[in-house]
Amino acid sequence: MSGERHASAEKEGTLHSRILGDLERHILSGDWPPGHRLPFEVDLATQYGCSRMTANKVLTQLARAGLIERRKKSGSFVSQPVGQAAVLEIHDIEAEVRALKLAYAFRLEKRARRVASAKDRLHLELAEGAPILDLTCLHLAGERPFCLEQRLINLATVPEAEAETFLDMAPGAWLISRVPWNTAEHRIQALAATAETATSLGIARNAACLVIERRTWGASGPVTFVRFTYPGDRHALVARFQPGGEGA
Amino acid sequence: MSGERHASAEKEGTLHSRILGDLERHILSGDWPPGHRLPFEVDLATQYGCSRMTANKVLTQLARAGLIERRKKSGSFVSQPVGQAAVLEIHDIEAEVRALKLAYAFRLEKRARRVASAKDRLHLELAEGAPILDLTCLHLAGERPFCLEQRLINLATVPEAEAETFLDMAPGAWLISRVPWNTAEHRIQALAATAETATSLGIARNAACLVIERRTWGASGPVTFVRFTYPGDRHALVARFQPGGEGA
DNA sequence: ACGGTTATAATGTATATACATGTTTTCACG
DNA sequence: CGTGAAAACATGTATATACATTATAACCGT
Numbered sequence: 222m223s224g225e226r227h228a229s230a231e232k233e234g235t236l237h238s239r240i241l242g243d244l245e246r247h248i249l250s251g252d253w254p255p256g257h258r259l260p261f262e263v264d265l266a267t268q269y270g271c272s273r274m275t276a277n278k279v280l281t282q283l284a285r286a287g288l289i290e291r292r293k294k295s296g297s298f299v300s301q302p303v304g305q306a307a308v309l310e311i312h313d314i315e316a317e318v319r320a321l322k323l324a325y326a327f328r329l330e331k332r333a334r335r336v337a338s339a340k341d342r343l344h345l346e347l348a349e350g351a352p353i354l355d356l357t358c359l360h361l362a363g364e365r366p367f368c369l370e371q372r373l374i375n376l377a378t379v380p381e382a383e384a385e386t387f388l389d390m391a392p393g394a395w396l397i398s399r400v401p402w403n404t405a406e407h408r409i410q411a412l413a414a415t416a417e418t419a420t421s422l423g424i425a426r427n428a429a430c431l432v433i434e435r436r437t438w439g440a441s442g443p444v445t446f447v448r449f450t451y452p453g454d455r456h457a458l459v460a461r462f463q464p465g466g467e468g469a
Numbered sequence: 470m471s472g473e474r475h476a477s478a479e480k481e482g483t484l485h486s487r488i489l490g491d492l493e494r495h496i497l498s499g500d501w502p503p504g505h506r507l508p509f510e511v512d513l514a515t516q517y518g519c520s521r522m523t524a525n526k527v528l529t530q531l532a533r534a535g536l537i538e539r540r541k542k543s544g545s546f547v548s549q550p551v552g553q554a555a556v557l558e559i560h561d562i563e564a565e566v567r568a569l570k571l572a573y574a575f576r577l578e579k580r581a582r583r584v585a586s587a588k589d590r591l592h593l594e595l596a597e598g599a600p601i602l603d604l605t606c607l608h609l610a611g612e613r614p615f616c617l618e619q620r621l622i623n624l625a626t627v628p629e630a631e632a633e634t635f636l637d638m639a640p641g642a643w644l645i646s647r648v649p650w651n652t653a654e655h656r657i658q659a660l661a662a663t664a665e666t667a668t669s670l671g672i673a674r675n676a677a678c679l680v681i682e683r684r685t686w687g688a689s690g691p692v693t694f695v696r697f698t699y700p701g702d703r704h705a706l707v708a709r710f711q712p713g714g715e716g717a
Numbered sequence: 718a719c720g721g722t723t724a725t726a727a728t729g730t731a732t733a734t735a736c737a738t739g740t741t742t743t744c745a746c747g
Numbered sequence: 748c749g750t751g752a753a754a755a756c757a758t759g760t761a762t763a764t765a766c767a768t769t770a771t772a773a774c775c776g777t
Binding site: 509510511521525528529539540541542543544545 | 725726727728729730
């Protein structure tokens, strides 16, 4: 009620996180099913002996995380568990290999500067005849091929790339550290290995491969298109998901 | 500054969202590269003619979204674009089929109640001899097989499932609407079709298939394990990502 | 110089208050 | 008896203030 002024560290953590934790627990445990109305801001404030502002901030955070929906006059309600979204971490390949406790290496197999063909324009939104850099490189785990990377870099957006040899640094890492981007689109498929990729990766022709394609845009237009091809029987993507789980 | 008291709707949107937008623009455009220190709370407050609390809330939100890192005494800094996380939406299969403008149907091919074997316990954390429901069903788009679903349901956690026939409602949709969950783990692989799955899906043996496995936990333990097998040449997962992009 | 204490700068959390905004309920008037 | 204006309600946004926390900087005596 009267509210003993600010945090006196009575038990553990801040009031904010205590309230947040309690509400999340009620929601995630199913104790409060979707559609259930949670206490009003003023009631929460009374219950925890805090101001409405504090309760408001907690509820606002839950709403941003998608766990609840808020309606004026009506109150706040537990959301339906909407489409199952998973945070898919696509690691840096070097990190991926090292996570397997294997030595990492890569080999540049192709580096060509040319103008965009019609086929390239399917992958990246490019003007006709726009200059691009076409790279292919093979990532190795220990002695064995791990992943084949085929990449197009838009030289209109990233002119610095033309001066780079990509002999010492993989193009992915180089781009990440130099070029800002703000949107990426991924496409994940299972495809049979073509004769070419089978040779590069040292697998049987038509073997199942996991193919991940990524297109990236920056403020000044399309940046890069990349296709990673992994031997399917040796690789898996893993994604973990907790609703409302912010990146701590 | 004196700060003209609350929102007088001078231009557009709230002060909060204007500041947020401005900062995001600076960061995403690369204008402020990773490591760059952004203005202190008090400076932002002065600049926008608002109180420090307002600036603080904006910065706090950016920090939660992972765009910036904050250090006491030092200030707030643009984060390194860490591991590329993409929000991967795994749609409901029915929605997926309808998005292709095809008729949706499903057929239950197997429904068995049994106790967990050692192999089942690899998929789901189960006690030895725990009762489970073992389901297989085929999802159809138009007349053609679209996806094969193989599912284990933990009857210890979801006893209601035993009374359900799953003839009218697909097990995925049934579970979503009835059983609360709080953690899911996905595994995505490319695998060659086994003889069985090839027959079910009407594809060639050894054809590349996209396999998505999901394990789900609720408050009272493991809920379900499911494996979706899609003919690889006919299906792709698509994920779009914008850093700091909250679910509106 | 060195190492420890003190000051200071920046963020973190919380309060009380004020007014805006959008819904729902109520109630009075025709 | 309906309908439209007014009141009540719950959230949304913003302010000013206070004190806590913590990392860095400044100081200071030995």
